Amino acid sequence: MHIFPDASAVARELAPDEPVIVNRPHAAARAARFFATKFPGKSLYAVKANPSPDLVQILWDNGITHYDTASIAEIRMVRSVLPDATLCFMHPVKTASAIREAYFTHNVRTFSLDTQEELEKILEATAAQDGSFAKDLRLCVRLRVSSEYSELSLASKFGIDLADAGELLQSTRQVADWLGVCFHVGSQAMTPFAYVQALERARAAIADAGVVIDMIDVGGGFPSSYPGMEPPPLEDYFAIIHRHFEALPIAYNAELWCEPGRALSAEYNSLIVKVEKRRGDELFINDGAYGALYDAAHVAWRFPVRHIARKAGDVEAALDATDLKDFSFYGPTCDDADFMEGPFVLPAGIKAGDWIEVGMLGAYGAAMRTAFNGFGQGDVVVTTDEPMASLYTGRPDPRVSDNVVSLR
Ligand SMILES: *Cc1c(COP(=O)(O)O)cnc(C)c1O
Numbered sequence: 001m002h003i004f005p006d007a008s009a010v011a012r013e014l015a016p017d018e019p020v021i022v023n024r025p026h027a028a029a030r031a032a033r034f035f036a037t038k039f040p041g042k043s044l045y046a047v048k049a050n051p052s053p054d055l056v057q058i059l060w061d062n063g064i065t066h067y068d069t070a071s072i073a074e075i076r077m078v079r080s081v082l083p084d085a086t087l088c089f090m091h092p093v094k095t096a097s098a099i100r101e102a103y104f105t106h107n108v109r110t111f112s113l114d115t116q117e118e119l120e121k122i123l124e125a126t127a128a129q130d131g132s133f134a135k136d137l138r139l140c141v142r143l144r145v146s147s148e149y150s151e152l153s154l155a156s157k158f159g160i161d162l163a164d165a166g167e168l169l170q171s172t173r174q175v176a177d178w179l180g181v182c183f184h185v186g187s188q189a190m191t192p193f194a195y196v197q198a199l200e201r202a203r204a205a206i207a208d209a210g211v212v213i214d215m216i217d218v219g220g221g222f223p224s225s226y227p228g229m230e231p232p233p234l235e236d237y238f239a240i241i242h243r244h245f246e247a248l249p250i251a252y253n254a255e256l257w258c259e260p261g262r263a264l265s266a267e268y269n270s271l272i273v274k275v276e277k278r279r280g281d282e283l284f285i286n287d288g289a290y291g292a293l294y295d296a297a298h299v300a301w302r303f304p305v306r307h308i309a310r311k312a313g314d315v316e317a318a319l320d321a322t323d324l325k326d327f328s329f330y331g332p333t334c335d336d337a338d339f340m341e342g343p344f345v346l347p348a349g350i351k352a353g354d355w356i357e358v359g360m361l362g363a364y365g366a367a368m369r370t371a372f373n374g375f376g377q378g379d380v381v382v383t384t385d386e387p388m389a390s391l392y393t394g395r396p397d398p399r400v401s402d403n404v405v406s407l408r
Contacts, residue, residue, distance in 0.1 A: 001023070001380065001381065001382050002381050002382070003381075003382045003383070003384065004381055004382070004383050004384075005383065005384055005385060006383050006384075006385040007022055007270065007272050007306075007308060007355075007357040007383060007385075008308050008309070009383075010022065010272060010381050010383065011272055011308045011310075011355040012308075012310075014379065014381075016272060016274065016355075016378070016379060017274060017286070018286065018377050018378035018379070019271055019272065019273050019274075019286055019287040019291065019292065019378045020271070020272040020378050020379045020380070020381060021269055021271060021292070021366055021378065021379070021380045021381070022269060022270045022271065022272060022357070022380075022381055022382070022383050023054065023268060023269060023380060023381070023382045023383075024267060024268055024269070024270075024382070024383060024384075024385075024386075024387055025054070025058050025268075025382060026384065027267035027268060027362075027386070027387045027390065027392075028055055028058045028059065028062075028264070028265065028267065028268040028362070029058050029061070029062045030062075030267075030390075030392045030393075031263065031264050031265075031267060031268075031391075031392055032045075032058065032059045032061075032062035032063055032064045032264060033062045033063055034234070034392050035063075035064065035258075035260060035263070035264060036062065036063025036064060037063070038234070038235065038238055039238050039258055040238055040241070040242040040245075040256060041242075041245075041255060041256030041257055041258065042065075042066055042255060042256070042257045042258075043064060043066070043257075043258050043259075043260060043264075044064075044066040044067055044068040044088060044090075044217075044257060044258070044259045044260075045059050045064050045066075045067050045068065045259075045260065045261070045264050045265075046068040046070075046090075046220050046259045046260060046261030046264075047067055047068065047069050047070070047074045047077075047078060047261075048070050048074065048261060048367070049220075049261030049262055049264070049265045049362075049363045049364055049367065050261075050265035050268060050269070050362055050363060050364075050365075050366055050367050051074055051077060051367055052268075052366065052367075053077060053080075053081045055265060055268055055362075056077075056078055056081050056082060057081055057082070058268075059264060060081075060082050060085060064264070065085060065086055066085065066086045066087075066088060066257075067082070067085050067086070067087050067088065068088055068090045068220075068259040068261075069087055069088065069089055069090065069091075070089075070090060070091040071091065071098070072095075072097075072098040072101055072102060075087055075089065075098075075101075075102050075106050075108060076106070079106045086110075087102070087106060087107075087108050087110075088108065088110035088111070088112075088138075088140075089102050089108050089110065089111045089112070090110075090111075090112045090140070090182070090259065091112070092112050092113055092114040092115075092118060092142050092158045092159075093118065093158075094111070094118070094121070094122075096121055096124065096125040097125075099111065099121065099122055099125035099126065100125045100126070103125065103126045103134070104126075109136055109137060109138050110138040110139075110140065110180075111137065111138070111139055111140070112139070112140040112141075112142050112182055113139060113140070113141060113142065113168075113172070114141065114142040114143075114144075114158055114159055114160045114168075115160070115168070116168060116171060119139070119168070119171060119172055119175070122137065122139070123137075123175060133175060135177060136177050137175065137176050137177055137178075138176065138177060138178040138179075138180070138215075139172050139175075139176040139178070139179060139180070140179075140180035140181065140182040140215070140217055141160065141165065141168055141169050141172055141179070141180070141181055141182070141205075142158055142159045142160065142182050142183060142184075143159050143160060143162070143165055143181060143182070143183045143198075143201060143202060143205055144158070144159025144160060144161055144162070144183070145159065145183040145184070145185055145197070145198035145201050146185070146194075146197060146198070147185060147186030148186075148194075149185065149186070149189050149190055149191050149193060149194035149197075150185055150186025150187055150188055150189045150190070150194060150221055151186070151187065151188035151190065151229065151301075152186055152187040152188060152299065153186050154184045154185075154186045154187065155186060158184070159183060159184075162201055162204055162205055162208075165205035165208065165209070166205060166208035166209040166210075167209075169181070169205060169206070169208075169209035169211050169213075170209050170210075170211055173209070173211040173212070178214045178215065179211065179212070179213055179214050179215070180213065180214060180215030180216065180217055180255075180257070181202045181205065181206065181213055181215070181216055181217070182216075182217035182218075182219060182257075182259075183198050183201070183202065183217075183218070183219050184219035184220055184221060184259075185197075185198050185218075185219060185221040186221055187220060187221055187261075187262055187364075188221070188223045188224070188226075188229065188231075188262060189221035189222070189223060189231075189237075190223060190229065190231050191231075191232065192232065192236050192237040192239075192240040192241070193240075194221060195218055195221075195237065195240065195241050195244070196240060196244055198218065198219075199216070199218070199241070199244040199245065199248065200244075202216060202248065203248055203249070206248065206249055206250065207249060212250075212251050213248075213249075213250040213251060213254055214250075214251050214253075214254050214255065215254055215255045215256075215257060216245055216248065216250065216254065216255075216256055216257070217257040217258065217259065218241055218245075218256070218257070218258045218259075219258065219259050220258070220259045220260050220261045220262065220263075221262075222234060222237060222258070222260045222262065222263035223262065223263065223391075224262050224263055224266035224267065224360060224363060224389075224391060225266075225360070225389035225390065225391055226301065226302055226303060226304065226360055226389070227302045227303070227304055227345075228302055229302075230389075231391070233391070234263065234391055241256070241258075242256070261363060261364075262363035262364070263363075263391070265362040265363045266360050266361075266362045266363040266387075267360065267362055267387040267389075267390055267391075267392070268362030268366075269292075269361045269362040269365060269366045270357050270358060270359045270360070270361055270387065270388065271287060271292050271293070271357070271358045271361050271365070271366075272308070272355055272356070272357050272358075273285040273286050273287045273355065273356050273358060274286050274353070274354075274355050274356075275350060275351065275352050275353065275354045275355070275356065276332070276352060277352050278350065278351055278352055281325060281326065281327050281328065282327065282328050282329070282330060283327050283328075283329050283330070283344075283346075283350065283356075284329075284330045284332075285329050285330070285331065285332070285356065286331075286332045286375070287331060287332065287358075287369075287375075288329065288330065288331015288332060288333065288338040288339075288340060289331050289333070289335070289337055289338040289339070289340070290331065290333055290335075290338065290369075290370045290372035290373065290375065290376070291331065291332075291368070291369045291370070291375060291376055292358075292361050292365040292366055292368060292369050293329070293331065293340055293358065293361075293365070294364070294365070294368035295364055295365065295368070296329070296340040296342075296358075297331065297337065297338060297339060297340045300340075300341050302342060302343070302344070303344075303358050303359060303360055303361060303365075304358070304359040304360060304388040304389060305344045305345070305346055305356050305357065305358050305359070306346075306356065306357045306359070306388065307346050307347050307350055307354060307355075307356060308354065308355040308356065308357055309354075310353065310354060310355075323347060323348045323349070324345050324346065324347060324348060325345070325346065325347070325348040326342065326343035326344070326345055327342060327343065327344045327345075327346050327350070328340060328341050328342045328343065328344065329342065329344060332373070332375045333372055333373035333375060334373060335373075344356075357388075359387060359388030359389065360387065360388060360389060
């Protein structure tokens, strides 16, 4: 893959008519090392945030040994890249054939569930030919918790209510070799208190069940940095989670797990898009609601942007960076819903033919591209500069790209 110093160099050399995905392997490596060394437990990468085989390999090379997968396709992909990784099947509603293949072909032992029916399904799908149940199942009961401190809710679909959790924990304990409690506080949790509240609910469920718990999995939700959404340092989350974990009534050797998706992948990608047309403060660009900018359209997520001058040192093209204006975007498809409100702050003189780099698209961005309306093609390149924001460097000035990776 071609390596460039930054997105400006990419745009000038390739003059791309299609969106270009920019990979920053050093940024993903740094995020992985941060979680692997600083989280006071085990960090599983939630593959759905960005199921790129390249990224999975980078995370493994930098200390991430466990992977949270949600489908048999994700399990096959990670297993083909990482034969020795520990894979966990953490979708609470699975098909029997997926469970069977995961257990017998891919050596998956950890499964999550939130109903009695799913427990029975797992037991039957992993039973030996003589009908005897597996003795090595590691099962996690998913608890419903509040999403009130997160930007994207995950509170309605999955998780057993506290009132019913005790009974399910008891029946799962009878068949599990190892029993965990897991939850998800919602994505982009803007305060560590989200986890405190969820851990209190876990405490109540455990007390109610009166069973031995071997693992607590605090799920994903660890934030990244976006315009208007600058979270506290991740160290604060880790410290508070650790303190409340230690106070739970669980086995003395119980493990603490987390499942970051966004936090491990957000800084890995940005995207170079081209301005096809300008209409007042609306820019028609070549990616949108059916591409990597899915969240910008569907949940009005604001990603950081930067203008790329058409020629280096070109005075006219290097637009006055102090004269800025709020823009919204239209994507390339013929659909009115292909609209991104923003605001995206760019030089007031931007025009058709210019390029824009959209940052922090590694999580739920690069993974969302479709071929709807014939769009969705484009190159993938590597750059060595810093992502537009980082939770792992003390947040450098986004205009400075000195190619130096600072390790803490
Ligand atoms: C989506 C998901 C994650 C990752 O969530 P982030 O907010 O991206 O960290 C982790 N665990 C489960 C079960 C998920 O569904």
